[in-house]
Amino acid sequence: MFTNEEKQAIYKVIFSRRDVRTFLPNPVDESAVKRILEAAHHAPSVGFMQPWNFILINENDLKQKLAWAADKERRALAIHYEDDERSSAFLKLKIEGLKEAPLSICVTSDPSRGGSHVLGRNSIPETDMMSTACAIQNMWLASCAEGLAMGWVSFYKKTDIRDILGIPHHVDPVALISIGYTDLYPKEPILETAKWRRRKELDQLVYYNKWGES
Amino acid sequence: MFTNEEKQAIYKVIFSRRDVRTFLPNPVDESAVKRILEAAHHAPSVGFMQPWNFILINENDLKQKLAWAADKERRALAIHYEDDERSSAFLKLKIEGLKEAPLSICVTSDPSRGGSHVLGRNSIPETDMMSTACAIQNMWLASCAEGLAMGWVSFYKKTDIRDILGIPHHVDPVALISIGYTDLYPKEPILETAKWRRRKELDQLVYYNKWGES
Numbered sequence: 001m002f003t004n005e006e007k008q009a010i011y012k013v014i015f016s017r018r019d020v021r022t023f024l025p026n027p028v029d030e031s032a033v034k035r036i037l038e039a040a041h042h043a044p045s046v047g048f049m050q051p052w053n054f055i056l057i058n059e060n061d062l063k064q065k066l067a068w069a070a071d072k073e074r075r076a077l078a079i080h081y082e083d084d085e086r087s088s089a090f091l092k093l094k095i096e097g098l099k100e101a102p103l104s105i106c107v108t109s110d111p112s113r114g115g116s117h118v119l120g121r122n123s124i125p126e127t128d129m130m131s132t133a134c135a136i137q138n139m140w141l142a143s144c145a146e147g148l149a150m151g152w153v154s155f156y157k158k159t160d161i162r163d164i165l166g167i168p169h170h171v172d173p174v175a176l177i178s179i180g181y182t183d184l185y186p187k188e189p190i191l192e193t194a195k196w197r198r199r200k201e202l203d204q205l206v207y208y209n210k211w212g213e214s
Numbered sequence: 215m216f217t218n219e220e221k222q223a224i225y226k227v228i229f230s231r232r233d234v235r236t237f238l239p240n241p242v243d244e245s246a247v248k249r250i251l252e253a254a255h256h257a258p259s260v261g262f263m264q265p266w267n268f269i270l271i272n273e274n275d276l277k278q279k280l281a282w283a284a285d286k287e288r289r290a291l292a293i294h295y296e297d298d299e300r301s302s303a304f305l306k307l308k309i310e311g312l313k314e315a316p317l318s319i320c321v322t323s324d325p326s327r328g329g330s331h332v333l334g335r336n337s338i339p340e341t342d343m344m345s346t347a348c349a350i351q352n353m354w355l356a357s358c359a360e361g362l363a364m365g366w367v368s369f370y371k372k373t374d375i376r377d378i379l380g381i382p383h384h385v386d387p388v389a390l391i392s393i394g395y396t397d398l399y400p401k402e403p404i405l406e407t408a409k410w411r412r413r414k415e416l417d418q419l420v421y422y423n424k425w426g427e428s
Contacts, residue, residue, distance in 0.1 A: 002359045006223035010359045013216070013224050014253045014352050039228045041416045043351065046368055048405040050414050055421045062423055073337055080331060087333055108425075114411065117294060119301055123287055123369040129340055130388065133347035134354075137257065138228055141355070145216045145224040154260055155337040166425040174344065191262040197328065200264050202255045207269045209276055211322075211380040 013141050018189060020149035021097040023180035028103045032146040033179070039142035040107075045131035047119035051111065052132045055165055057104040062164060066106075066176060067098045069160035070153055077155060090191070097151045101178035106165055107136055109172045132174055139177065149182035227355050232403065234363035235311040237394035242317045246360040247393070253356035254321075259345035261333035265325065266346045269379055271318040276378065280320075280390060281312045283374035284367055291369060304405070311365045315392035320379055321350055323386045346388055353391065363396035 002010070037054055045051060057063060074091040081087040098104060109132040111125070121127050136152070143150040153176040161173040191197055207213050216224070251268055259265060271277060288305040295301040312318060323346040325339070335341050350366065357364040367390040375387040405411055421427050 001361060002223070002227065005219065006226065007359045009216070009220035009223035010227050010355060011249070011253065012220065014356065015256050017256075017258070019258055035225070037416060037420060039225065041413075041419065042229050042231075044231070044233055044354065044366065048403055048411045048413075050419070053419050053421065053425075055423070055425060057423055059423050077336055080336060090333060119304060119405070119410075120368045122291055122294060123371070124388070126340065126343055126388070127368045130343060130347035130350075133344035134351040136344075137348040137351040140258065140348075141224060142228065145221045147215060152258065154334045154341045157337070165423075168425065171425075174338070174340070189262055191333070196333075197262045199255075199262075202251060205255065205264070205267050206251060207267060209269070209271055209273050209379075211267075211269060211382065211385075 013144050017140050017144040018186045020151050020182050020185060021093045021190070022184045023097060023101040023149060023178060023182055025100070025102060026181050028148060028179055032148060033103065036139050036142040036146065039138040040135040043131065043135035043138045046121045046127035047114055049114035049118045049121065049128065049131065051109045051113040051128045052135050053108045053110065055106040055108070057106065058102065063099060063104055065164045066104060066161065067095050069156045069164060070095050070098060070176070073155045073157060091155060094151060094153050097178045098153055098176065101180040103179045105177040105179060106161065106173050107132060107175040107177060108167060109174050112170055129172065129174060136175055143179060148179055149185060151178040227358050231354050231358040232400045234365050234396050234399060235307045235404070236398045237311060237315040237363060237392060237396055239314070239316060240395050242362060242393055246362060247317065250353050250356040250360065253352040254349040257345065257349035257352045260335045260341035261328060263328035263332045263335065263342065263345065265323045265327040265342045266349050267322045267324065269320040269322070271320065272316065277313060277318055279378045280318060280375065281309050283370045283378060284309050284312060284390070287369045287371060305369060308365060308367050311392045312367055312390060315394040317393045319391040319393060320375065320387050321346060321389040321391060322381060323388050326384055343386065343388060350389055357393060362393055363399060365392040
């Protein structure tokens, strides 16, 4: 059972957690990292397959290579965005974050973990990746609680990340995470502050008994 | 900033949250459901696309139909499991949960939300579904904090669920969630208690700078 104070703390972290892109160089407390990874590892997973791995990266050379892979993708995306300055600027910020943050974590998802017939994964194969996403959300909440900032980069070619970090071909590098301290923890989502997109009204996303019925 | 008490509450919910399959018939407090959905809606999403919708189902007829769809899939899976009694029994429990729980929520993910070139989704299309998974994890933590039990069913044919709930073809029903009170909140994952699979050692899942280096 949870007390009112405990409930409030839980909602506080859920509502205040933000995607951060600016980091201070100070190294991250190792015991905090350990707790953040324990939080990730206690996420739910389909058939209890625990498909995740965490590659902790602090070597500068590797961080530069990861930033290069993301920047290459940003430049390719700029062509699709037809050089929309705004999109490119946002993605650039994320690349700076990757270089600045004292710790990067590549989170991977292994679809073969637990054998060929994982209970529940047989029907919806994406559940392995969704399990890993639950682990990442736990990391995010734990980081926020620890006073640490976290950013998630998801633009890169997976093959580049596999090459840089020596990840086997069948394993999916689903996220590049930056973790560090910040003096700029946003109150609202950055994309909202930048009037990129607004938070939708929850009421309009909730239906009753059938799609579209409110 | 978070106090030590707040941090402890956050880790408490992360570590004690469980997948539940047995529910009491008591109706769920509506204000708690509202808070759980707000928690979901405050998950991160790639390009702030907020791809989720929530269909709240309390009509008995619809719940029976959803349970039928899941049971059909369970029987099909039993053939692949070559009638492994244990797998089938676990999945049956989940179907009972779907019928018993006073509230079912179908969580969907709309890959077209936010247009064709969502920032960050261009490179890894699965990020829409991963965003929705983060929302589900928030629901799970909020439910646990509210003293409510939650179960996630992921075995069904998506087309069956679309037919039953009138969901458009391009929208993915990624989870059938059961929510209710329980007198049996497990201390450990059910699949662990049943000696199905053990929790892995975290140390063995963490690498340093390169895959495989510990």
